[in-house]
Amino acid sequence: MNLEQLIRPNILNLKPYSSARNEFEGEAKVFLDANENPFGEFNRYPDPLQRKLKESISKYKGIDKSQIFLGNGSDEIIDIIMRTFCEPNVDAILSFTPGYGMYEVSASINALRSMKQKLDDRFQPCVEDTLEMIKGKNVKVMFICSPNNPTGNIIDEAKIERLAKNFNGILVIDEAYIDFSRSKSSVSMLDKYKNVIVLQTMSKSFGAAGI
Numbered sequence: 001m002n003l004e005q006l007i008r009p010n011i012l013n014l015k016p017y018s019s020a021r022n023e024f025e026g027e028a029k030v031f032l033d034a035n036e037n038p039f040g041e042f043n044r045y046p047d048p049l050q051r052k053l054k055e056s057i058s059k060y061k062g063i064d065k066s067q068i069f070l071g072n073g074s075d076e077i078i079d080i081i082m083r084t085f086c087e088p089n090v091d092a093i094l095s096f097t098p099g100y101g102m103y104e105v106s107a108s109i110n111a112l113r114s115m116k117q118k119l120d121d122r123f124q125p126c127v128e129d130t131l132e133m134i135k136g137k138n139v140k141v142m143f144i145c146s147p148n149n150p151t152g153n154i155i156d157e158a159k160i161e162r163l164a165k166n167f168n169g170i171l172v173i174d175e176a177y178i179d180f181s182r183s184k185s186s187v188s189m190l191d192k193y194k195n196v197i198v199l200q201t202m203s204k205s206f207g208a209a210g211i
Contacts, residue, residue: 003194006140006170011084022048061200067190073209074176074199075102078143081197082110085170086140094134095143096125098150100174103143115139123151127162134167141170146186147177154183164193172197179205 004012020033030038037043050070058065071077082093088111095103097116107114115137117130125144134142142163146155164171173186175198189196203209 001168001194006085006195008084008087019045019048021045061185061187063187063190073203074174074201075106077199078102078172079106079109081141081170081172082106082112086110086112088112091138091140092134093141093143094130094139096145096148098123098148099143099145100149100176113137119148119151123148123153124156125159125163127159127166130163131166139169141172142167143172143174145174145176147175147181147183149174149177152177154181157186160186161189164189164196167195170195170197172199174199176201176204 020031024031030036031045032038034045036045053070054065054068057063057068069077071080085091086093092113092115093103093107094115094117096119098119104114104116115134117125117133120126130142144155144160144163146160147153148155160171160173171193173189173196175185178185178200185198185200186196187198190198202211
């Protein structure tokens with residue numbers, strides 16, 4: 001899969017803003033050119049690349065630092081995913097029901113169609129029906145929640161893998177509650193599939209909402 005073909009052209013060609021903190025190498029306690037107050041310790045801009053935090057998460061989760069993207073909660077990252085891969089008033093997202101309601105809200109904010117597919121009686125997705133349903137519908141991002149919110153069940157690993165293999169878009173696996181499960185995370189799929197994003201959060205098992 002050519003991931004660049006899935007990214008909106010204006011995002012792909014975007015030249016990111018770069019500050020002195022991006023460009024500086026070494027340790028600097030105060031950046032006076034950024035008007036940081038030299039007194040006290042709270043008036044400090046954070047490292048825009050979050051190097052130290054990514055190192056800690058990398059060790060804790062057993063994944064490479066290059067595979068980590070940080071945001072202010074999963075909801076911000078859900079929004080960023082849509083803005084990165086979906087054209088407003090053109091593309092669509094798909095999520096499963098019953099499931100987390102924020103996907104649909106974020107899609108509305110980004111002027112995207114939100115398609116729904118029902119889970120079966122065991123709260124599992126039907127892969128064949130789902131792939132048939134999205135044919136020709138410009139579905140760029142598919143969200144699957146595991147453990148599912150609100151049913152609490154794990155989505156079958158084989159089904160997730162079949163969706164990753166056969167969906168020509170971004171498959172987002174929302175694992176907000178994975179730390180409460182005995183089942184393993186899907187982060188191992190990051191090395192196999194370029195189109196997979198795994199969401200995890202510190203607001204649930206860490207009790208660190210707002211941090």
